[in-house]
Amino acid sequence: MEQDMRRTILAVVAALAVAVPLAQANDSTARVGAGGLVLQKSGDIRMVSEHLSISVKRIEVEYRFRNESSHTIETVVAFPMPEFHWDPEQDATWRNIGPVESFLAHVDGKPAVVRAERKALLDGRDITALLRQAGLGEDQIFRTFGAALGTEGMTLPEPIVARLHAMGASYERMPRWRVAETAYWNQVFPPGKEVVVTHSYRPFAGRIIGTYDNSRPPSAESVPVSSKGELDRACLDEGMKTVVNKARQKAKEGAESGYIYLNDVEYILGTGRNWKGSIGDFTLDIIKENPQDVVSLCFPGKPERIGDRTLRFKMRDYVPQERLLLNFYSF
Helix, strand or coil: CCCCCCCCEECCCCCCCCCCCCCCHHHCECCECEECCEECCCCCEEEEEEEEEECCCCEEEEEEEEECCCCCEEEEEEEECCCECCCCCCCCCCCCCCHHHHCEEEECCEECCCEEEEEEEECCEECHHHHHHCCCCHHHHHHHCCCCCHHHCCCCCHHHHHHHHHCCCEECCEECCEEEEEEEEEEEECECCEEEEEEEECCECCEEEEEEECCECCCHHHCCCCCCCCCCCCCCHHHHHHHHHHHHHHHHCCCCEEEEEEEEEEEECCCCCCCECCEEEEEEEEECCCCCCEEECCCCCCCEEECCCEEEEEEEEECCCCEEEEEEEEC
16 A cells, blocks of 8 residues: 555745754653544444644544435444543643643534543553552542652652552652543434534643754754654654755854754544545545645645645545555754
8 A cells, every 4th residue: 555655845945044963862752642432333434535634733633424324313422532641741730731621523514512531551451450459549540640750769658669569550759550541422323414523632642852963964864754763654864855955054044053843644544434434525634834834744645735734635536545654854
């Protein structure tokens, strides 16, 4: 499939700075990918269309479903959030905010009654009940992770710290468990009718900040690729050339040093392909914060430019690839 996929490099640049070494690891946060809605498997519900908009700060999706059967179908619609762990870089108030906090859903224009299921996982095992038995409250389990404060460790009474250590949930006073959350609601699909479902949330975007100066001239090796330290999965071949060339031009104009910011966003397209057939009409909008930003991703086709910040892909009878990985570069 990858051989058939046409690599699309989006490099829309008015004024670019930089090339950047993969340094300053303490200034980086790894991305965590989330995906779309998951329906219980049905051979009668067709996804007529999907309109997906992705930016660093917000992901918004509009689905149009049609029940092609002759009877009403009632099912649970779920949105699995990405698992996350304690990350002191994520929030200045030392309270991790999961995507479920920002999750909004509407059905035919009206707010959906959304509930959330939360679990604490240790190496894939549900230890929520054990953490409660150890003396942790709900906020400590799912948000403050025992009020962990960087290298200072957990600010908990010693008996609780000892219990957590005994069950393997902490190491050197730092929390080891992860939080998994799922938003869900009951949905009715009347026969022969379209139902419009929209949802939005703030993604866990990865972040790397790097610098360049006259002693380290711009090169392909100095451009950040992934907040997870992965090999290129965003089809950077041409995009990287654009970044390097613009950085060299900026250096020629007298810039002695500068910054480049990589925010990478992951979206799981292949989650829960439980609807009938392919997606009739698929639209992908990629929205940049600033016109001069550079975006790179692997996706078939050529985008249409909508204004100076949005790039739009359109597909008919689309069978989703497993995931989208987008690199947003700003300067």
